[in-house]
Amino acid sequence: MKMTGMDVRLIVTPPPHAGGKLWYTVRIHTDEGIDGLGESMPHFAFAGMEKSYRTLALCAYERWFSNRDPFGRDALMQAAYNEFCAGHPDMLGMSVLSAIEMAMWDICGKALRRPVCDLLGGAHRKRLRAYSYISYDDMRANGKNYADLVGDPALVRERALEMAEMGFTALKIDPLEYRIPLGSQPQKPYPLEREDFRRTHAVLDALKDAVGESCDILIGTHGQMTTAGAIRYAKHLECYDPLFYEEPVPPGNMEEMARVQRATSIPIAAGERIMTVYEASCAVECGALAVLQPDLGTCGGITQAYRMAAVAQSHFATLSPHLWGGPILTSAAIQLSLSIPNFLIQECILTADGFYRTIAPHMPRWEKGYLYPSGGAGLGVELDEKTLEQYLLH
Numbered sequence: 202m203k204m205t206g207m208d209v210r211l212i213v214t215p216p217p218h219a220g221g222k223l224w225y226t227v228r229i230h231t232d233e234g235i236d237g238l239g240e241s242m243p244h245f246a247f248a249g250m251e252k253s254y255r256t257l258a259l260c261a262y263e264r265w266f267s268n269r270d271p272f273g274r275d276a277l278m279q280a281a282y283n284e285f286c287a288g289h290p291d292m293l294g295m296s297v298l299s300a301i302e303m304a305m306w307d308i309c310g311k312a313l314r315r316p317v318c319d320l321l322g323g324a325h326r327k328r329l330r331a332y333s334y335i336s337y338d339d340m341r342a343n344g345k346n347y348a349d350l351v352g353d354p355a356l357v358r359e360r361a362l363e364m365a366e367m368g369f370t371a372l373k374i375d376p377l378e379y380r381i382p383l384g385s386q387p388q389k390p391y392p393l394e395r396e397d398f399r400r401t402h403a404v405l406d407a408l409k410d411a412v413g414e415s416c417d418i419l420i421g422t423h424g425q426m427t428t429a430g431a432i433r434y435a436k437h438l439e440c441y442d443p444l445f446y447e448e449p450v451p452p453g454n455m456e457e458m459a460r461v462q463r464a465t466s467i468p469i470a471a472g473e474r475i476m477t478v479y480e481a482s483c484a485v486e487c488g489a490l491a492v493l494q495p496d497l498g499t500c501g502g503i504t505q506a507y508r509m510a511a512v513a514q515s516h517f518a519t520l521s522p523h524l525w526g527g528p529i530l531t532s533a534a535i536q537l538s539l540s541i542p543n544f545l546i547q548e549c550i551l552t553a554d555g556f557y558r559t560i561a562p563h564m565p566r567w568e569k570g571y572l573y574p575s576g577g578a579g580l581g582v583e584l585d586e587k588t589l590e591q592y593l594l595h
Contacts, residue, residue: 202270202312206230207262207301209255211594212527212560219338220550220557223594224527225254225296225498229262229271229304235311237271238580239304240529242498243296244474251594258297261285271305272312275504278302282477282501290476295501302502303533303580310579317533317580321507321540328571329538331549332371332419335360335408338551352379352400354407361411368569371444371546373419374408376401377426389423390451393430398437405441417444420467424451424474428460435465444546445470445492445521458489468492473523476500478508485516492545496523497533510541519545528553528561532582535565535574547572560589 212224225241247254265281278298286294310317318324335357336347350356351374361372379400380387408418420443426434431449438446446467450457452474462469472494475481481500484490493513495506510520520543522534531553538544550557552567564582565575575581 202235202272202308203232203268204229204262204266204271204305204308205232205268207259207266207304209258210589211251211255212589212592213594214527214556214592217338219336219555220524220526223251224529225258225300226527226529227258227262227300227304229266229301229308231271231308233312235308237304237306237308237311238529238582238584239300239302239307239502240498240526240533241296241300242473242496242526242530243292244499246292246296254297257293258300261294261297262301266301266305271308274302274305274309277305278502278504290480290501292474292476292499295476296499299498299500299502299505302504303497303529306503306533307579314578316574316576316578317503317536318540318574321503321536324539324574325542325544326539328573329535329544329547330370331547331567331570331572332373332417333364333369333549333551334373334375334421335364336551338555348379351376351404354403357404358407358411361408361416365412365416367552369416370570371417371419372408372412373421373447373548374404375421375423376404377422389425390427391425391430392427393434398434401434401437405438409441418442419444420446422447422449424448426450428457431461432464435461435467438467439465443467447471447494448473452484455484455487455489458484459487462489462491470494470521472496472509473499473525475509477505478512481509482512485512485518491518493518493520494523494548495520496525496530497537498526498530503533503537506537507541510537510543514541514543517543519543521545522547524548524550528557528564528582528584529580531557532565532575532580535572536580539574560585560592
């Protein structure tokens with residue numbers, strides 16, 4: 202089998218832009234008529250230059266993957282990593298390679314008529330416990346943003362209760378994101394102020410009052426804090442017994458994150474900006490993390506994420522794949538999470554419904570707090586090409 206071409210599709214999501222305003226996707230064609238889908242999660246690395254993703258992805262495909270056999274994906278990826286990324290992870294290059302690698306896995310699974318999790322050794326479970334940020338599916342469409350929600354304990358209580366009644370058993374929130382509005386958020390990392398602690402207790406008290414013991418609380422910070430601030434913040438969080446405390450400090454210095462972990466009983470989680478098994482190994486081995494959160498659209502793809510899971514397993518740590526993207530990334534994360542023994546919980550964008558199912562009608566389903574695979578071969582997802590056309594950025 203040979204790969205014969207690749208299409209790059211930038212999908213513009215409608216309001217409220219759940220999973221991002223733009224989904225960076227690829228479709229690889231083969232000489233046997235089997236196509237594979239992949240998706241990148243480049244954070245904001247392409248902000249303002251989104252179309253350059255298409256140029257970069259096509260150049261990488263032509264140089265390292267065109268006319269090659271997708272079953273040789275690991276050797277192809279190693280060559281591309283050594284040259285395209287100069288043997289060192291970077292957000293631009295790794296996001297592009299992640300999508301291409303994912304598409305090759307999709308092709309191989311379809312060729313063998315098996316889901317990707319079977320190619321990884323088989324499923325350890327039939328369903329995946331899922332969590333989501335506390336958010337509204339129509340929040341921005343109604344003129345609100347995430348800061349409006351987390352800045353209002355009454356709204357948090359109301360929405361958390363709604364989501365718990367939907368079936369969620371775990372909810373995530375970043376109480377510090379009330380600072381999001383332009384001009385109110387200092388450069389990261391920043392020291393915390395008394396107002397940060399006051400607002401955090403007000404919001405988490407409301408959340409705990411709404412869900413009681415029916416839901417785990419997950420603290421989803423975004424590397425905002427200094428090390429000292431993160432340790433102080435952890436002391437305030439411990440009374441809420443969070444399932445984990447995510448990326449309290451920037452991931453550029455894992456020794457500092459390890460200092461936070463040593464100072465608290467709350468499991469520290471991070472990984473959406475950790476790329477390759479090399480960075481994951483350093484993070485886990487220095488004691489920085491109890492929960493590793495690779496994003497399959499950034500870390501190097503399915504193979505790298507699977508290797509990260511093995512590193513975490515060797516240190517009795519768990520894996521909870523990060524997710525911010527569309528149906529392809531969601532489906533890929535599900536295939537990985539099914540296949541690893543040390544899975545903790547899967548991130549989901551609300552119930553992965555709405556626009557997700559508009560363009561991918563048969564994607565995996567969410568039901569009462571759990572994600573279920575579609576049962577299809579490869580990643581188990583296909584896009585409705587006719588519907589998709591109106592959402593493409595040309």
